[in-house]
């Protein structure tokens with residue numbers, strides 16, 4: 001259920017005559033095989049590790065449009081030709097893919113959690129490349145130990161709460177209720193903030209669950225009606241209440257014009273700029289522990305538009321994260 005990555009996954013343009021000044025990400029990325037011994041990140045170095053979660057079993061169980069299993073490959077493809085502008089102390093790693101086999105979502109999530117935990121323990125900054133939004137529960141399993149002594153804030157950019165009941169079956173629609181219950185079992189607070197919620201995309205039952213769990217949320221209409229500095233100011237207040245932050249970006253938060261390649265596309269979703277501005281604010285706080293991108297479905301993408309949007313956001317996340 002785990003496959004290390006290789007050069008095959010990172011192919012892009014080369015500007016040979018320019019030597020190092022012409023480098024792109026595919027020429028600097030290093031490969032980590034998590035089935036072997038993994039080196040610890042030395043002090044004074046920054047290491048960002050991408051880990052794929054090739055899974056859309058949660059989307060299938062949630063009656064969605066499958067295809068997110070191919071999200072990680074598409075994201076790597078979209079990042080490969082990015083110009084390299086990172087300082088020398090910052091290194092990029094590809095830590096391979098966790099695969100969901102035989103529809104065994106629970107086992108795949110456990111495996112993802114174990115890999116994330118190892119990377120965090122060794123000092124890597126992790127970015128998980130989903131996968132359906134079931135990615136979030138596996139990701140959290142890896143984060144919970146690393147953040148066990150901290151007030152963890154979960155920031156979800158999403159058109160949906162993903163707080164469905166998992167009594168019968170867990171899915172891409174249930175991860176945050178699963179997380180809420182896991183935290184409650186550890187007597188920890190569930191501090192969950194959703195940005196970009198679509199009223200028509202969430203039943204009254206889901207709004208009721210959100211209220212019961214004291215979830216903070218901003219509907220897409222409100223995001224679109226605010227200035228970027230207002231959004232950043234509101235987020236700053238939330239950031240001051242927490243000690244560590246897990247960010248999860250469900251690409252269906254964006255308008256379908258920007259992000260057609262998702263299971264549940266939203267015509268009236270967000271444009272990229274406010275999301276990027278809020279992400280920069282989170283990173284500047286120094287509290288970001290780990291991040292993921294979920295729900296990229298390459299089979300519905302148009303000219304890789306959604307993959308390029310997600311990759312572009314990750315480019316800026318990496319650039320900003322390298323500074324703190």
Ligand SMILES: N=CN[C@@H](CCC(=O)O)C(=O)O
Pocket residue numbers: 062063064133160161162164172173174201202263264
């Ligand atoms: N990841 C989750 N998604 C949404 C899907 C909504 C839909 O398919 O319309 C949810 O369960 O609410």
Ligand SMILES: [Mn+2]
Pocket residue numbers: 133158159160162172250
């Ligand atoms: Mn979601």
Ligand SMILES: [Mn+2]
Pocket residue numbers: 158159160250252253264
């Ligand atoms: Mn969603």
